[in-house]
Structure formats: structure tokens, C-alpha cells
Amino acid sequence: MIGSVERKVAIVLLLISILYLVLSFQIPTFPYSIVDADALPKGLGFLLAALSILLFIQNPTEDRKKSDLKKDEVLMLLAVAGLIFVYILLFELLGFVVVTILFLLFTSRMLGYTKWKTLSAVSIGFTLVLYFSFNYLLQIYLPQGILPF
Amino acid sequence: MVMSLLLGSALLLSACGSNESSVESSAEGSGEWSPDKPIEMIAPAGAGGGWDTTARTISKVMEKENIIDKRMAVANKPGGGGAVGWSYVNKKGGNHTLFVTSPPILFVPLNGQSKLAHNDFTPIAGVIADYSAFVVPANSPYDNMNDLVEALKEDPKAVSVVGDSAPGSMDHMAFVKAVKAAGVDIKQLKYVSAQDGSGMSMLLGNKVDVYSTGLAEATEQARAGKVKVLAITSPEPLEGETVSEFPTLKEQGIDDEFVVWRGIMGPKDMDPAAAKFYEQAVKDMMETEEWKTQRDNFGWNDNFMSGDQFKDFLDQEYKTMEELLKEVGLAK
Amino acid sequence: MDTISNMLYGFQVVLTFQNILFVFIGVLAGTLIGMLPGLGPISAIAIMIPLSYGMDPASALILMAGVYYGAVFGGSTSSILLNAPGISGTVATSFDGYPLAKQGYAGKALAIAAISSFAGGTVSVVALMLVAPLMASFAVSFGPTEYFALMLLGLTAIASLSEGSTVKALISATIGLIIATIGVDQQTGTQRFTFGNPNLLEGIDFLIIALGLFALAEVCSLILSRKSKMMNGNTNVGSLKITKKEAKEISGPIARHSVLGFILGVLPGAGATIASFMSYITEKKISKDPSSFGKGNLKGLAAPETSNNAATSGAFVPLLTLGIPGSGTTAVLLGALLVVGVQPGPLMLTDHPDVFWGVIASMYLGNLFLLVLNLPLIPFIARILYIPKALLISLVIIFCMIGVYGVSFSTFDLYLLLAFGIIGFIMRLLNFPAAPLILAFILGGMMEQSFRQALTISNGNYMTFLDSKVTIVLLILSLLSLTLPVIKSKFSKKPTEEEKEHLAS
Numbered sequence: 001m002i003g004s005v006e007r008k009v010a011i012v013l014l015l016i017s018i019l020y021l022v023l024s025f026q027i028p029t030f031p032y033s034i035v036d037a038d039a040l041p042k043g044l045g046f047l048l049a050a051l052s053i054l055l056f057i058q059n060p061t062e063d064r065k066k067s068d069l070k071k072d073e074v075l076m077l078l079a080v081a082g083l084i085f086v087y088i089l090l091f092e093l094l095g096f097v098v099v100t101i102l103f104l105l106f107t108s109r110m111l112g113y114t115k116w117k118t119l120s121a122v123s124i125g126f127t128l129v130l131y132f133s134f135n136y137l138l139q140i141y142l143p144q145g146i147l148p149f
Numbered sequence: 150m151v152m153s154l155l156l157g158s159a160l161l162l163s164a165c166g167s168n169e170s171s172v173e174s175s176a177e178g179s180g181e182w183s184p185d186k187p188i189e190m191i192a193p194a195g196a197g198g199g200w201d202t203t204a205r206t207i208s209k210v211m212e213k214e215n216i217i218d219k220r221m222a223v224a225n226k227p228g229g230g231g232a233v234g235w236s237y238v239n240k241k242g243g244n245h246t247l248f249v250t251s252p253p254i255l256f257v258p259l260n261g262q263s264k265l266a267h268n269d270f271t272p273i274a275g276v277i278a279d280y281s282a283f284v285v286p287a288n289s290p291y292d293n294m295n296d297l298v299e300a301l302k303e304d305p306k307a308v309s310v311v312g313d314s315a316p317g318s319m320d321h322m323a324f325v326k327a328v329k330a331a332g333v334d335i336k337q338l339k340y341v342s343a344q345d346g347s348g349m350s351m352l353l354g355n356k357v358d359v360y361s362t363g364l365a366e367a368t369e370q371a372r373a374g375k376v377k378v379l380a381i382t383s384p385e386p387l388e389g390e391t392v393s394e395f396p397t398l399k400e401q402g403i404d405d406e407f408v409v410w411r412g413i414m415g416p417k418d419m420d421p422a423a424a425k426f427y428e429q430a431v432k433d434m435m436e437t438e439e440w441k442t443q444r445d446n447f448g449w450n451d452n453f454m455s456g457d458q459f460k461d462f463l464d465q466e467y468k469t470m471e472e473l474l475k476e477v478g479l480a481k
Numbered sequence: 482m483d484t485i486s487n488m489l490y491g492f493q494v495v496l497t498f499q500n501i502l503f504v505f506i507g508v509l510a511g512t513l514i515g516m517l518p519g520l521g522p523i524s525a526i527a528i529m530i531p532l533s534y535g536m537d538p539a540s541a542l543i544l545m546a547g548v549y550y551g552a553v554f555g556g557s558t559s560s561i562l563l564n565a566p567g568i569s570g571t572v573a574t575s576f577d578g579y580p581l582a583k584q585g586y587a588g589k590a591l592a593i594a595a596i597s598s599f600a601g602g603t604v605s606v607v608a609l610m611l612v613a614p615l616m617a618s619f620a621v622s623f624g625p626t627e628y629f630a631l632m633l634l635g636l637t638a639i640a641s642l643s644e645g646s647t648v649k650a651l652i653s654a655t656i657g658l659i660i661a662t663i664g665v666d667q668q669t670g671t672q673r674f675t676f677g678n679p680n681l682l683e684g685i686d687f688l689i690i691a692l693g694l695f696a697l698a699e700v701c702s703l704i705l706s707r708k709s710k711m712m713n714g715n716t717n718v719g720s721l722k723i724t725k726k727e728a729k730e731i732s733g734p735i736a737r738h739s740v741l742g743f744i745l746g747v748l749p750g751a752g753a754t755i756a757s758f759m760s761y762i763t764e765k766k767i768s769k770d771p772s773s774f775g776k777g778n779l780k781g782l783a784a785p786e787t788s789n790n791a792a793t794s795g796a797f798v799p800l801l802t803l804g805i806p807g808s809g810t811t812a813v814l815l816g817a818l819l820v821v822g823v824q825p826g827p828l829m830l831t832d833h834p835d836v837f838w839g840v841i842a843s844m845y846l847g848n849l850f851l852l853v854l855n856l857p858l859i860p861f862i863a864r865i866l867y868i869p870k871a872l873l874i875s876l877v878i879i880f881c882m883i884g885v886y887g888v889s890f891s892t893f894d895l896y897l898l899l900a901f902g903i904i905g906f907i908m909r910l911l912n913f914p915a916a917p918l919i920l921a922f923i924l925g926g927m928m929e930q931s932f933r934q935a936l937t938i939s940n941g942n943y944m945t946f947l948d949s950k951v952t953i954v955l956l957i958l959s960l961l962s963l964t965l966p967v968i969k970s971k972f973s974k975k976p977t978e979e980e981k982e983h984l985a986s
Binding site: 195196197201202205206208209224225226227228229230232233236260261262263306309315316317318339340341342343344345346347349350351353354356357365368369370372373375443446447448479 | 523524526527528530531534620621622623624625665667668669670672679680682683749750799803804805806809812813816819820821822824825826827828888889890891927934937938940
């Protein structure tokens with residue numbers, strides 16, 4: 001019986017450890033070293049495999065808080081993760097100012113913030129203050145993208 | 150079949166590329182090229198390191214002395230010992246991106262960690278030179294380089310050498326090159342890499358026998374009597390308060406030298422006229438008093454090379470290092 | 482006597498209008514930069530270097546030192562309020578600081594952090610002044626074997642870092658160690674698990690992991706609870722009030738970790754991050770009530786906060802007395818000294834006493850400034866928590882993004898940050914603790930390198946680990962730290978069962 005989430009996790013971890021071990025055994029050897037670069041990874045791979053088997057046997061289901069993730073909440077999390085992904089994708093393309101303002105508007109709205117006026121003021125103000133203090137005060141250059149400044 | 154197709158299209162593409170650039174440069178004519186937007190000076194490392202300091206110093210002096218009338222902003226592109234920054238420059242291309250570089254542009258590709266090597270870029274100018282120093286604690290049994298070489302010839306495993314860079318990179322190869330010239334079996338050498346910068350601490354704590362490092366790091370410790378400098382890798386003895394006391398390898402009968410150079414490069418497709426422009430700018434910058442003060446503070450030595458000289462120098466160095474790395478089994 | 486006259490001389494250097502201003506600007510800039518998650522003092526100081534051309538050397542170092550300890554001071558703010566560590570030295574601060582803020586005691590937590598930081602900073606400056614030259618030889622007495630044993634001691638505490646299943650804690654730690662193996666191996670130059678990606682050659686940055694596992698994972702939890710109020714009904718989050726009992730409670734850890742932090746700070750291989758973790762673990766180990774750690778224990782907040790600030794002053798020992806950088810930040814400070822014409826090295830004390838004593842004296846003043854600057858601001862800063870969650874969540878995400886981008890300038894690292902955020906949230910759901918992963922990551926890399934450095938030097942002779950007294954003591958301590966809890970639980974098992982029966986009846 002596989003049953004509990006813990007056991008499923010244990011199986012996933014075992015697979016990860018096997019993959020890691022396979023990769024560890026492909027690390028090229030270096031002729032003149034006493035303890036070579038592959039020694040620790042091999043050890044860690046076996047350790048993780050052993051621990052995941054132990055997890056499977058122990059099956060410590062009781063210490064997990066019962067979490068009842070509702071379906072729409074999961075969708076919300078995925079949506080935010082998706083927005084972050086798009087944000088990174090466009091970050092250097094469109095530039096910091098444009099994507100950040102859009103991100104703040106979209107994400108906050110999606111999470112249920114409805115005061116449009118405050119939201120636009122905060123998004124634009126916050127982004128511009130950050131951008132100018134980074135690029136001109138700190139001289140840490142955030143991507144300017146399509147904007148001329 | 151597929152291969153030849155790929156090859157063919159690659160050739161075609163590159164031909165187009167070169168056509169385009171030649172058209173561009175002829176359009177510029179023989180007239181002066183000058184930048185028409187801010188210049189991006191890449192330090193292919195994090196804030197605070199040698200490349201970063203050099204980049205920021207050069208950009209500062211250029212702006213302050215009005216050598217180029219456009220802004221020269223330093224941007225850090227750390228990662229992969231330079232590889233991330235180099236691929237950024239390569240992708241960006243054009244006439245308004247420069248980067249600071251030094252021996253790792255030879256070592257990192259040789260170690261198999263970067264597909265781009267020095268000949269994938271346009272050498273613009275060599276700027277400064279520094280030298281390596283081989284240092285032992287004050288209470289070490291070795292008093293000069295030949296003592297050390299004798300010990301290494303007897304048993305290459307008897308001496309541990311520490312350096313702040315990776316195996317197969319600067320600190321390591323400077324030492325390997327020197328003792329090879331003295332006739333030591335370099336395959337057996339014990340090199341300890343201390344990339345958190347703890348090399349000097351290990352030496353002062355007597356945990357290792359020799360520290361291969363830059364001249365600047367060694368000078369103050371030697372002046373305080375904490376360490377002995379067995380040899381420096383400059384071709385001629387250096388001038389200066391403490392450094393003039395350091396013996397060169399050649400003075401001790403070992404025919405070798407090692408220059409830790411720093412210079413400026415641009416992307417491969419850079420317009421030759423633009424490269425010439427930057428070469429002249431670097432030359433002018435190095436004439437200014439501001440530069441001379443900074444150079445002396447950092448303990449750098451001027452080592453101007455024109456783009457062509459720089460290129461020949463790099464090709465030569467690359468060959469030497471490739472042979473050495475093959476011999477110690479680190480070339481990939 | 483001598484020390485007093487030196488100190489007076491130091492204050493003479495500092496107490497000019499210009500230098501007081503520099504201390505102030507330094508600590509202010511440092512606090513602000515520290516508060517931004519991700520961005521640390523290194524970037525700020527490196528950027529200041531070219532600007533310091535032609536400055537008086539003492540003034541320049543006073544300014545930059547101010548940025549350094551100011552950032553460590555300010556870094557705790559975002560750790561406590563947002564669970565987003567400001568700098569790597571304040572990751573451990575969030576373990577108990579953030580739960581406190583969540584319970585509605587943000588003001589109190591920030592006040593305790595400020596007081597602990599001030600105390601740790603001040604005590605260690607006194608130590609720096611009195612024993613700096615003596616500690617110089619201690620700083621270099623640690624070599625590969627000693628560092629290996631020290632890191633091992635830290636790792637043995639992993640099981641004690643977490644509640645619940647030990648297997649899960651060990652799995653977290655193993656994954657931390659596995660992540661630490663990514664990148665070019667330092668001793669052989671061999672690439673490990675880089676998949677030909679140049680962005681992975683130097684390994685994964687500690688702060689990306691910390692921000693992902695803590696800040697972004699917390700963002701996920703906030704999204705789920707976005708409809709509920711943040712402060713558990715406490716309407717006065719900004720209150721700084723600390724009761725006498727609480728003051729007494731934190732005085733112990735402050736005293737202990739001022740010393741421990743300073744000592745670990747002196748060691749070039751350790752530094753503020755490791756010091757704060759070691760202090761947190763130690764405090765938990767000696768606590769009568771270890772299970773309350775991680776849930777808003779005041780000691781668990783005071784210990785790392787004292788320690789990281791004490792370690793910051795400690796890091797000045799090798800820098801000022803030997804000219805050896807003990808950390809990334811002090812290495813950059815060393816470069817700054819060159820710009821203003823001071824050769825850092827063992828002779829700095831004789832050649833430039835004004836720099837040496839001036840900087841030390843300025844640190845007294847700077848720590849005082851930081852306290853005076855921060856305490857009145859706390860009620861205002863704590864108001865961040867009044868921002869509606871929907872808005873706060875997206876702002877925190879942006880903070881983390883630019884914090885990471887501002888250091889590496891690579892979108893690859895941003896994708897990594899997102900990935901670690903997701904991993905962190907999944908770990909929370911399954912009740913795998915994140916702290917062991919972080920701790921193993923930071924100690925593991927160094928432990929492996931030290932171990933192999935030691936064996937290279939000794940030609941493969943394992944007896945080298947028994948050559949030094951310090952190493953032996955640390956190894957014995959590690960052994961005790963592993964076995965004592967087991968022995969303890971064996972002896973105490975019976976009474977607890979009796980107690981249970983007693984309670985039941």
C-alpha cells in the first residue's frame with residue numbers, strides 16, 4: 001500500500017537520489033587528487049536514498065498539519081507563480097519600470113485589491129522611486145528596456 | 150547530410166555577417182568614429198573584485214578627464230569565472246560594449262568552462278601589469294627559490310602550495326610555470342585552492358608551505374617581516390621601497406616570467422574604427438595625472454599594448470598555457 | 482592605560498564635524514541597503530570606492546565601515562517584518578523574529594533586534610579595542626582541519642533545529658548538501674551538475690535559496706490567508722514595550738552571543754552568517770524550552786541578532802591587524818583602503834594609527850546612531866504590516882526580485898528564486914523544515930572544501946585531523962552534540978511517562 005502523501009514523497013525522493021547518483025558517477029575523475037570531486041556527491045546520493053527508504057518505512061503522517069487546499073486557492077497560487085514567470089520573461093525585454101508597474105497592478109487586483117486609484121498611485125510611485133534610486137543613487141543598473149531613461 | 154547542411158548554412162550566415170559589417174565600416178569611411186550613446190563597461194565579476202575595480206577606475210578617470218564625452222557605466226555580470234559576462238558581451242555585440250579582462254580569459258576556456266575564448270573578441274588595448282609572488286612564512290626553511298626548487302625536485306609532494314584561484318588558473322599556473330622552468334616534475338605538485346581568500350591566513354598560520362599570490366598582497370606582509378618573498382615573476386627587478394628587495398626568477402637562474410595583465414576588449418563584430426577610437430582613448434587616459442595617482446595607489450604598473458600587440462601577446466600566452474595545462478592534466 | 486589614550490586619540494579623529502557626518506551617512510545608507518532584501522553591503526561599498534578618491538583615509542574607512550555594520554543592523558528589519566532576509570547574516574533572525582511579527586509583536590521584535598544589535602556591536606567594539614592585536618594570532622590559527630571540525634559541529638545540530646520527524650529534517654539537510662555540490666569543484670576544477678550552464682558554474686547563491694525558501698514560500702502562505710488580518714487582532718503592532726521580565730530574559734543570550742559572535746567573526750572563514758546560525762543553535766541547545774524556538778522565542782531572536790553584529794566588528798580584527806580580509810565585505814573594504822592610499826597590512830597600526838583607532842572609535846558612535854535612528858522609526862516601519870495583504874504580497878515579490886537581480890544581474894537567478902519559492906512552499910505543505918536545508922547548504926560547501934584541503938596538505942593522512950588541539954576539542958564537541966540528546970532522552974524517558982500518568986490521574 002502506498003497510501004499516504006509521505007510514502008509518495010519518499011518514492012519521489014528515491015527517484016531523485018537515483019538520478020543524482022547516476023549523474024554523480026558521470027563526474028569526470030581528476031588524476032592527481034586524494035579525495036576527488038565525485039566522492040561527496042556519491043555519498044550524498046546513497047544517503048538520500050537510504051533516508052527516503054527510511055521515510056517510507058516510518059511513514060510519519062501524524063506530524064503533518066491537515067491542510068485543506070481548496071481548488072480555487074491552488075489555482076490562485078499557480079496564477080501568481082505564472083505572473084512571476086511572465087514578469088521575469090519580460091524583465092529585460094520591456095525594462096524594469098514597465099513590467100513592474102504592470103505586475104503590481106495585475107497581481108494586486110487579482111488578489112482582491114480593488115481601490116484602483118491607490119493601486120495605480122502606489123504601483124507607479126513605488127516603481128519609479130525604486131528605479132531612480134537604484135539607477136542614479138546606487139548606480140545599480142536595472143534594465144531600462146523600451147523606455148528612453 | 151544534416152551536418153553538411155548545418156555547416157553550409159552556418160558558413161552562409163557568417164559570410165552575410167562579415168559582408169554586413171564591411172559595408173557598415175566602409176560607410177563610415179576613413180573618417181573618425183565616435184560613440185553616439187552611453188558606453189557599457191562590463192566587469193564579468195561581482196562588485197569589489199579586481200575586474201570590477203579596474204573597470205570602475207577606468208570609467209571614473211575617463212569621465213572625469215572628459216576623454217570620451219559619453220557616459221561610461223560599469224555593469225557587473227558575475228558568474229562562471231567570467232563566462233557569464235563574456236557570453237553577455239558576445240550576445241550584445243556592437244560598438245558600445247567593452248569589458249575588462251585578464252588571464253582568466255585564457256584559463257577559463259582552457260579548463261573547459263567557457264565556449265568563448267579570447268579570439269572570440271576584439272582586443273582593444275592592454276592597460277596594466279601585475280606580477281605573481283611566491284611567499285613563505287618568516288620561519289620557513291626555504292630562503293630562496295632554489296631552496297624550494299631543490300626540495301620539490303627531491304619530493305614534489307613534500308611541499309604544499311596554496312593559492313586563491315581555482316586549480317588551472319592564475320595562482321596555480323604561475324607557480325607551475327616557474328618550477329617547470331626550474332626542472333621540477335609538475336604533475337605531482339600539491340595545490341590547495343582557497344577561493345574564499347583564506348590563502349594568506351593559511352600561510353601565516355603555518356598550515357601550508359608556499360602561497361602563490363599577487364605582488365600587492367605579499368608586499369605589506371613582507372615589509373612587516375611576517376613572510377619571505379622567494380621570487381617574483383617580473384622580467385626585471387622592480388623599483389619601489391620594499392618591492393626592489395624581491396628577487397626575480399631570472400636573478401635566481403630560472404628563466405621564466407609571468408605577467409598578470411589586464412586589458413580591455415570588445416565584441417567580435419566591433420567596427421575596427423571603433424576599436425581604434427577606444428584604443429586611443431585608453432592611451433590618452435593613461436597619460437592623465439588622475440590615472441597615475443590611482444595606478445600607484447593600487448600598485449599597478451602601466452603596460453599599454455595596442456590592439457594588435459595585445460592580440461599577438463594573447464595568442465602567444467594561450468599556446469604556452471595550453472601546453473602547461475595539458476601536462477598537468479587540467480586542459481579539457 | 483595605553484588603550485585609553487589610544488581610544489581618546491581615536492575619538493579625536495572621529496569627533497570632527499566632517500567625520501561625524503560620515504558616520505551618520507554611512508550607517509544611514511547601510512541601514513537602508515540592508516533593509517532591501519537581497520542587497521547587501523558589498524555592492525554598496527564597491528560602488529562607493531571610486532567616489533572616495535582623494536578622501537582622507539580615516540574618513541573613507543569610517544564611512545564604509547558604517548555602511549557595513551549599518552547593513553547588518555538594518556538587515557534584520559525585513560527578516561522580521563516580511564520573512565525576507567535583508568542580508569545573509571540575518572537569515573537566522575527571521576526564524577523567531579517573523580513569528581513574533583505575525584503574532585502582532587512586530588514593534589517589540591524590532592526593538593529587541595535593535596537592542597541586541599546595539600549590545601552585540603558595542604561589546605564587540607570594546608573587545609576589538611582591547612584584544613585586537615592578541616586575537617590576530619587566533620585568527621590565523623584556524624586552518625582546514627579546524628574549519629572542518631567547526632562546520633561539522635554546526636551540522637550535528639541539524640536534528641535539533643526542527644520539530645517533528647527527524648527523518649524529514651535529515652532529508653532537508655541532505656538536499657541542502659546536494660545543492661551545495663552544484664558548480665565547479667574548487668579543489669579540482671571539475672564541473673559538477675552544471676549541465677553546461679555558465680550560470681551554475683559558481684554554484685547557487687545562498688541568498689537566492691534563503692529568499693526563495695523563506696520569503697516567497699511565505700508569500701504563498703500569505704496568498705492563502707489573504708482574507709484574514711495580519712496582526713491577530715493586535716491593533717498596536719508598533720508598540721516597543723518590553724517588560725522587565727523580557728529584558729531579563731534576553732540579557733543572557735545578549736551577553737553570551739556578543740562573545741561567541743565576536744570570536745567567530747574574527748575567524749576569516751566564518752563571519753556573520755555562520756556566527757548567527759551557530760548562536761541560534763547554541764541558544765536552542767541550552768534552552769530549557771527548545772520547542773518554543775521558531776515560534777517567536779525572544780531568546781531565539783536576540784541570539785542571532787547579537788551575534789551577527791558582534792561578528793561584524795570581529796571581522797575587523799584580521800582586516801586591521803593583519804591586512805587579511807575575513808569575508809567578501811572586508812575584502813572590498815581592503816580594496817577601498819588601497820584607493821585612498823593606505824596599504825592594508827600588519828603595519829597599519831604603526832603606519833596609520835589614525836585609521837586604526839579612528840575606525841574603532843567611529844564604531845561606538847555608529848552603533849549609538851543606529852540605535853537612536855532605528856528605535857523612533859520602528860512604529861512607522863512596523864506599519865508596513867497595515868498595508869492590505871493583496872498589495873503587500875505583490876510588493877514583497879518585487880523586493881525579492883530586485884534584491885536578487887541587483888546582485889547578479891541575471892534573469893536566470895530570478896527563475897531560480899521562483900523555483901526555490903515553489904520548493905519552499907511544497908516543503909511547508911509536507912512539513913519538511915527549511916532551516917536544516919539552509920544550514921546544511923552554508924556549512925556543507927565549506928566543510929567539504931576544508932576536508933579535502935586538509936587531506937591534500939597531509940598527503941592523504943587522516944591523522945592530520947588529530948594534530949591540533951582545537952580540532953580535537955571541536956570534534957569531541959560534535960560527538961557530544963550528537964550523542965547527548967540520545968542519552969538524555971534515554972534517562973528522562975521514565976520520568977516523563979510517570980509524569981504523563983500523573984497528569985492523567
